[in-house]
Amino acid sequence: MYNRDVWEATPGETLLHNTDVRTKILILLVLAVTILLVDSPRSLFLLFCLSLSLHVAARSSFERWQVLMVFVLFGIWGSMTSQALFYAREPRTVIACLLPPGTPGLGALTGGVYIYREGLEYGAIQALRSGTMLALGLLLNWTTDPRQILRSLLGWKLPYELGFMLITGLRFLPVIFQETAVVLVAQRLRGYEPLRTFWPRRLLQTARQTLFPILARTLRRAATLAASVESRGFGRGLIPPPLPQWPRGESWFCRSLIIALAGVIFLKVMDSLQFNGLFYLPAWRGIYDVMKVWL
Amino acid sequence: MIEIKNEIVAFDGVSFTYKHRSIPSVDNVNMRVDAGEFLLLTGATGCGKSTLLKMLNGLIPHESGGCLKGEVTIDGVSTRDLPVAAMSRMVGMVFQNPDDQVFSTTVFAEVAFVLENMGMEQEKIEQRVAESLRLTGLSDKTKASVHSLSGGQKQRLALAAVLAARPQVLALDEPISQLDPQGAAELMQVLQRLNADLGITIIIVEHRLHEVLPLCSKVAIMASGSLLWQGDREEAYRCPELFNTHGLRLPQPVTICQQLGVTPSTDIKEAVAAIQQCYMVPRSQPPIISGIPCELAHKRKDGWKIGMVKAYDIKLPSLRTRHLTFQYDGTAQPLLTGVDFSLYPGEFVALMGSNGAGKSTLLHLLGGLLKPKAGSIEIWGRKHTYTANEVGVVLQNPDFMLFNSTVQEEVTFALQQQGRLAQAGWTEHCQDISQRLGINGMEKEFPLALSRGQRLRVALAAVLASRPSVLLLDEPTTGQDIGHIEDIVGVLQAYAAQGGSIVFCTHDTEVAARFADRVVVMGAGEIVADANPASVFQDDAMLAACGLKAPAAMLLSRALYGGAALRAEEVVSYVQQGCLGSYAGRNAVAQH
Numbered sequence: 001m002y003n004r005d006v007w008e009a010t011p012g013e014t015l016l017h018n019t020d021v022r023t024k025i026l027i028l029l030v031l032a033v034t035i036l037l038v039d040s041p042r043s044l045f046l047l048f049c050l051s052l053s054l055h056v057a058a059r060s061s062f063e064r065w066q067v068l069m070v071f072v073l074f075g076i077w078g079s080m081t082s083q084a085l086f087y088a089r090e091p092r093t094v095i096a097c098l099l100p101p102g103t104p105g106l107g108a109l110t111g112g113v114y115i116y117r118e119g120l121e122y123g124a125i126q127a128l129r130s131g132t133m134l135a136l137g138l139l140l141n142w143t144t145d146p147r148q149i150l151r152s153l154l155g156w157k158l159p160y161e162l163g164f165m166l167i168t169g170l171r172f173l174p175v176i177f178q179e180t181a182v183v184l185v186a187q188r189l190r191g192y193e194p195l196r197t198f199w200p201r202r203l204l205q206t207a208r209q210t211l212f213p214i215l216a217r218t219l220r221r222a223a224t225l226a227a228s229v230e231s232r233g234f235g236r237g238l239i240p241p242p243l244p245q246w247p248r249g250e251s252w253f254c255r256s257l258i259i260a261l262a263g264v265i266f267l268k269v270m271d272s273l274q275f276n277g278l279f280y281l282p283a284w285r286g287i288y289d290v291m292k293v294w295l
Numbered sequence: 296m297i298e299i300k301n302e303i304v305a306f307d308g309v310s311f312t313y314k315h316r317s318i319p320s321v322d323n324v325n326m327r328v329d330a331g332e333f334l335l336l337t338g339a340t341g342c343g344k345s346t347l348l349k350m351l352n353g354l355i356p357h358e359s360g361g362c363l364k365g366e367v368t369i370d371g372v373s374t375r376d377l378p379v380a381a382m383s384r385m386v387g388m389v390f391q392n393p394d395d396q397v398f399s400t401t402v403f404a405e406v407a408f409v410l411e412n413m414g415m416e417q418e419k420i421e422q423r424v425a426e427s428l429r430l431t432g433l434s435d436k437t438k439a440s441v442h443s444l445s446g447g448q449k450q451r452l453a454l455a456a457v458l459a460a461r462p463q464v465l466a467l468d469e470p471i472s473q474l475d476p477q478g479a480a481e482l483m484q485v486l487q488r489l490n491a492d493l494g495i496t497i498i499i500v501e502h503r504l505h506e507v508l509p510l511c512s513k514v515a516i517m518a519s520g521s522l523l524w525q526g527d528r529e530e531a532y533r534c535p536e537l538f539n540t541h542g543l544r545l546p547q548p549v550t551i552c553q554q555l556g557v558t559p560s561t562d563i564k565e566a567v568a569a570i571q572q573c574y575m576v577p578r579s580q581p582p583i584i585s586g587i588p589c590e591l592a593h594k595r596k597d598g599w600k601i602g603m604v605k606a607y608d609i610k611l612p613s614l615r616t617r618h619l620t621f622q623y624d625g626t627a628q629p630l631l632t633g634v635d636f637s638l639y640p641g642e643f644v645a646l647m648g649s650n651g652a653g654k655s656t657l658l659h660l661l662g663g664l665l666k667p668k669a670g671s672i673e674i675w676g677r678k679h680t681y682t683a684n685e686v687g688v689v690l691q692n693p694d695f696m697l698f699n700s701t702v703q704e705e706v707t708f709a710l711q712q713q714g715r716l717a718q719a720g721w722t723e724h725c726q727d728i729s730q731r732l733g734i735n736g737m738e739k740e741f742p743l744a745l746s747r748g749q750r751l752r753v754a755l756a757a758v759l760a761s762r763p764s765v766l767l768l769d770e771p772t773t774g775q776d777i778g779h780i781e782d783i784v785g786v787l788q789a790y791a792a793q794g795g796s797i798v799f800c801t802h803d804t805e806v807a808a809r810f811a812d813r814v815v816v817m818g819a820g821e822i823v824a825d826a827n828p829a830s831v832f833q834d835d836a837m838l839a840a841c842g843l844k845a846p847a848a849m850l851l852s853r854a855l856y857g858g859a860a861l862r863a864e865e866v867v868s869y870v871q872q873g874c875l876g877s878y879a880g881r882n883a884v885a886q887h
Contacts (some may be wrong), residue, residue, distance in 0.1 A: 010440055189664075189686070192712045224391075228453075234408070
């Protein structure tokens with residue numbers, strides 16, 4: 001986790017490394033919207049598998065798979081646990097009671113703590129959504145030169161400050177992970193056990209004492225990076241150089257994706273109208289059945 | 296007759312005060328640099344050199360927010376009139392740490408960045424990138440990942456990345472401070488070629504004068520924001536007191552020549568010839584290496600000689616490693632292989648080797664920053680438990696060690712954590728350390744807001760306050776002038792005299808030769824030499840293989856009289872005492 005090479009983009013010769021950065025960003029955006037629109041666990045699971053298969057295609061290293069799995073599993077655990085306990089929509093089915101309402105004190109205060117089946121399902125769906133986005137985001141970060149991302153974003157009229165901030169984040173996030181480990185060990189070497197207990201006061205102290213040095217170093221580093229890139233002609237006044245020709249095949253692929261997304265949005269609207277009894281096309285009965293399963 | 300000078304850089308009455316500060320960091324500087332000159336800008340830490348350098352491409356005032364007075368012009372153009380981006384075509388700027396300025400993932404992309412910003416066509420970009428990489432000796436790395444480069448290669452990449460714009464002036468801010476001698480030499484050779492062959496004006500800020508002075512034509516010295524002195528290199532050699540009073544270290548051959556009253560030179564051959572013209576220097580006996588052979592002296596299987604080390608009354612080492620091996624998960628090669636190393640009380644050991652040789656890894660293992668894959672570490676004969684008062688570590692970057700709100704809290708932090716309540720607080724010991732390190736009077740300051748040299752000394756004080764048995768320092772001399780180095784070494788020597796053991800990583804052979812009792816050299820993850828400085832620095836083959844170079848005093852003494860002196864004073868003393876009554880005058884011919 002603390003090895004910065006795991007987090008930084010590395011050059012490669014796979015299809016994903018050679019794909020134009022605009023194509024990658026568009027795929028990410030289209031899939032992000034699709035994931036928000038789709039509620040079907042089956043479709044979401046397929047999209048999640050698709051995002052993982054892209055990592056296979058990009059030949060992500062074992063360490064990167066470890067990182068990805070840790071994040072995804074934490075996401076699934078966090079999402080399912082919280083939804084299982086705090087799911088508020090109806091109907092909801094209690095499958096276990098953790099704290100009976102009759103328990104003195106907490107029981108009366110909380111009205112009982114239960115695990116809801118619908119909460120678990122909903123949590124799993126949310127976990128699939130976040131896991132897919134996480135996998136795609138990491139894939140973009142690991143296979144794309146930050147300079148290319150910046151150039152594309154500026155080419156798409158993103159303000160310079162935002163673009164530079166984003167890239168500084170991408171550039172230094174790996175270093176921050178590595179340096180956090182160094183600071184924690186430096187604290188330990190001076191007799192402070194940062195993770196000995198998890199009392200809020202102790203955690204706050206650890207957070208402050210860990211963040212101070214990292215923040216100071218990151219600020220100094222960011223200042224050097226900013227000075228360095230500005231000294232190489234990059235800055236507020238820069239007229240972004242024309243982006244290279246978007247490969248025709250990729251360009252058509254992206255257009256198809258956008259059309260497909262528009263189709264999904266249209267179908268989702270139709271499904272919603274039908275579901276709420278506002279508009280129904282009898283000839284679409286078969287399509288409604290498919291939508292019910294997949295959307 | 297009017298002398299026509301091709302002046303390219305001019306500072307006219309330049310002063311600069313940073314935002315929220317009342318004292319100017321640069322005060323009324325007037326300076327001229329002619330086209331094609333190689334200028335060394337030097338001075339004690341914090342004297343305003345880097346600030347002055349940032350004015351060259353307009354980072355000051357355009358991006359600084361402070362108050363600039365006076366005029367800085369490059370080739371007749373005021374830096375106020377053009378934005379930094381436009382100035383970047385005239386002035387290329389290279390910073391201290393290559394890791395902080397490298398931006399892309401591949402070598403090609405990094406060099407192409409400036410050209411893309413200039414709006415150049417792809418075909419031309421490819422030509423220019425190839426040219427820049429050829430000039431910096433990185434042609435074979437075009438498609439390489441920037442992460443696969445060594446420190447020296449990264450710094451040359453940073454140079455190539457600005458060189459691609461074909462600037463008239465190159466400004467470099469301590470570019471070799473973090474490089475090993477080999478990496479530094481490679482970079483300096485590239486700079487020399489650019490200056491000589493392409494006529495690029497070079498302005499370099501550096502503390503490692505012995506590596507830069509031989510190449511430069513002009514020298515400027517700053518102190519407290521003012522330009523104290525400027526002139527030719529040869530003129531500078533004639534003003535040793537100027538360097539000494541401002542914590543600057545002249546190259547050893549120059550110091551030796553000066554003290555012997557002969558024409559100074561950084562070149563060993565020239566210096567030897569100059570001395571031999573004036574002195575008849577007798578050949579010495581074969582060099583005698585001080586120190587008593589002890590049971591640790593042995594010959595390794597691979598033929599590297601482990602030299603003689605001090606014999607100690609106390610047989611129990613304060614620290615010992617047995618077959619220490621380390622490897623990152625998922626990597627093919629181990630970084631350290633079977634390292635056996637002992638450290639005795641009172642020892643002051645320099646750990647040397649090229650970047651990537653494994654010395655920082657060893658230090659981090661000893662300090663507990665990393666866990667060994669195999670082997671063991673013992674402190675006083677017991678397994679290392681990584682508790683606070685056993686081993687103290689001062690990291691290369693002191694920022695990671697400063698996490699309290701005041702200097703006083705920082706220095707007393709370890710004592711409080713150890714529960715030594717009686718000792719906690721601003722004890723006499725803490726006050727003494729602070730005084731010796733020159734950080735007294737800063738007790739209420741926020742540590743991270745201090746200068747780098749001060750932050751390093753606070754970190755050192757914080758570690759020394761808990762009186763560890765073993766003290767490990769990672770590159771404590773980086774970016775420090777000799778005055779600060781001497782202050783730090785003085786405190787460390789006092790600590791060692793009380794029985795503390797010290798291991799410090801350094802690339803500076805002169806510092807190692809001057810202060811260390813023992814030098815351990817690492818190469819390819821193994822200890823390849825472990826002996827006193829005199830014997831280590833005589834092994835030319837080993838030094839070359841490990842990217843190191845013997846101190847100039849040793850090279851000079853060897854060439855002059857077959858000696859093995861480590862310090863300039865030793866050579867001067869030998870020549871003066873060995874030649875008592877034999878001064879042959881300025882025109883004498885050397886006799887052997």
